[in-house]
Amino acid sequence: MSDIIGSPAELRALPADALPALAASIRRVLVDRVTRVGGHLGSNLGVVELTIALHRVFDSPRDAIVFDTGHQSYVHKLLTGRLDGFATLRKSGGMAGYPARAESPHDLVENSHASTALSYADGLSRSGRAGRVVAVVGDGALTGGMSWEALNNLDRPVVVVLNDNGRSYAPTVGGLAAHLAALRRGESADNVFRALGLEYLGPVDGHDVAATESALRAAASLGRPVVVHVVTAKGRGYAPAEADDEDHFHAVGALDSVGGPTWTSVFAAEIAEIGARRPDVVCLTAAMLRPTGLHRFAERFPDRVFDVGIAEQHAVTCAAGLAMGGRHPVVAVYATFLNRAFDQVVMDVALHGLPVTFVLDRAGITGPDGPSHHGVWDASVLPVVPSLRLAAPRDPRRLRELLNEAVEVHGPTVVRYPKAAAGPDIPAESRYGTVDVLRSGSDVLIVAVGPLALASLSAAVELERHGVSAAVADPRWTAPLSEDLMELARGYRLVVAVEDTVATGSLGSRLAAALPDTRVATLALPPQFLPHAERAELLRAAGLTADGVAASVLDLCAHLTEVTG
Known part of the structure; x- marks a missing residue:
């Protein structure tokens, strides 16, 4: 693997006839390393020549290169001297799967939520910093509203590299996809980018380094905002990825080692069954049909699934409109991405009291995708929304039960679960x-939220060995605060909530505020951005394992005894 160059300066010094061999070497590294440790493969195989051309034309880090969404930055990392980091890709303490400012001055933006690169670029271009500004944005990311807000304001000499492969995670949808296809075929007399006041160059074969370099140099010389339309193929150079119509090679190794059904697969089966019984139920996805488990529903009811592209805000308000029209929409989205549509949840759904169910996959600790993908805010923020009900199932049976309960509610509901094996009932x-009282006890009440019930039960067994009788209760619905849970909690001197969310706004914090005469403690996640690591490792670090919960409860009991004498 020593034939991979170690810096952009070395790359710029290479003769043009050496570049095809370099591209082939990069692809060998990507396939070898990523298939072993897991990560985003297809998207990076598709941008090898494009990234080579970017670093030959522009002088990073003096010239700012901002990637949207950042999952296609592996080639950039290789070309900026991080070959050795691929042995620890997405591992605890190792190289991040997205640009990371702490890793390299070449990583300017930690960009792993889509449709933000153009806004960053607009701001950078107005900041007065030295150097040119380049935004690499995919056609999928252009389905997000922020991209168009930025394009509407882009009047500085920014080079927008439109990496058009016809996909995000799934095929790009809507009028934009049709327009780009017409531009690729040379069939469109209109051009939306020129209509917005930007210059347009292309389409360019993004796997031809010389052609891509030429277009980028021409764009940089214009001194005005310009879109360079580069056409690439996701998975290029690796036959299984090139032939992958369902994007199994977008990210590999994510759940390969998980045994048994996952939370996502349980949801996928149940929502399809609900759809068969309830013709009013429709589903929405923001370019994540298969990752969120909606593909099973789509196979049976293709006319009742709507992929709106990477546009979570639109998805939520579209769902509000569907609900106004008599449907019960189910919006399936990663928990971290619902953050982007909080205003729509509040003002467009809850204010109108509309029956919309949000299913939040990847809730809590997600693992190797890092701080941008941990879903650790929804369970702390959403309870402030009036009339919203939030459920956290502890096992597959409860997921099915709570999902069915949620779609019966005439108002906003949320069901959240992690990226993990679902475990036993x-x-x-x-x-x-x-x-649900999972275990009776007289000294301490452990309120186990969602999938932390199993660790809480094991902790109760350990506490029994230390002479502490611990009850374990599952509230099922964590918001609004249950009168039944408060009444149960009043019967104990110590109540300990165990939650896979940040403590502020958590169930435990709300329970403590409601019960000032009861000692209520919360075992939850620290109020910080958590690094990339395996889910089990991060839960252990936060004390949210059986041993950690038992040790914390024993400490709390000892302190309570000291205080009360």
């Missing part, structure tokens, strides 16, 4: 109103 010993 955990029966309740009894029911206290709406609360």
Whole structure:
């Protein structure tokens, strides 16, 4: 692997006839390393020649190169001296799967949510910094509204490299996809970019380094905002990825080692069954049909699934319109991406009291995708929304039950679960109103939220060995705060909530505020951006394992005894 150059300066010194061999070497490294450790493969195979051309024309880091969404930055990392980092790609303490400012001065923006690069570029171009500004944006990211807000304001000499491969995670949808296809074929007399006041160059074969270099140099010389339309093929040079119509090679290794059904697969099966019983139920996705599990529903009810592209804000308000029209929409989205549509949840859904169900995949700790992808805010922020009900299932059976309950509610509902194996069903010993009591006990009440129920039960067994009788309860619905849960909690001197979210705004913090005469503690995630690492490793670091919960409860019991004498 020593034939990979180590810096952009070395790359610019290479003769043109050496570039095809370099591109081939880069692809060999990507396939070898990424298929072993996991990561984004197809998207990076598609930008090899494009990234080579970018670093031969522009002088990073003096020239700012901003990638949207950043998952296609592996080639950029190789060309900026990070070959050795691929051995630890997305591992704890290792190289991040997205641009990371701490890794290299060449990574200017930690950009792993889509449709932001053009806004960054607009701001950079207005900042007065030295150097040119380049934004690399995919056709999929252009389906996001922020991209067009930025294009509407772009009047500085920014080079917009439109990497058009016809896909984001899934095929690009809507009028934009049709327009780009017409531009690729040379069939369109109109050009939306020129209509917005930008120059347009292309289409250019993005796998021809010389042609791409020539177009980029021409764009840089214009001294005005320009779109360079570069056409590439996702998965280029690796036959399985090139032939992959369903984007299994977009990211590899993500769940290859997980045994048994995942939370996503349980949802996928159940929402299809609900669709069969409820013809009013429709589903929306923001370019994530298969990752969120909606493909099963789409196979059975293709006319009742709407892919709106990478446009979470539009997805939520479109769902509001569907609900106004008599449908019950289910919006399936990664938990971290619902952050982008919080205003729409509040003002367009909740204010109108509309029956929209949000299914949040990748809630809590997600693992190797890092700080931008951990879904650690939704369960702390969403409870402030009036009338919204939020559910956290502890096992596959409860996911099915709570999903069915959610679509019966005439108002906004949320069901959240992590990226993980779903584990076994955990029966309740009894029911206290709406609360499931998983284990009885007299000294401490452990309120186990969602999939942390199993660790909480194991902690209760360990506490019994230390003479502490711990009950474990699953509230099922964590917002609004349940009267049944509060009544149950009043019977204990110590209540400990165990949650896969940040503590501020968590169920435990709300329970403590509602019960000032009861000692309520919260075991949750720290209020910080968490690094990339395996889910189990990050939960262990936060003390959210059986041993960690047991140790924390013992400390709290000892402190309570000291205070009360």
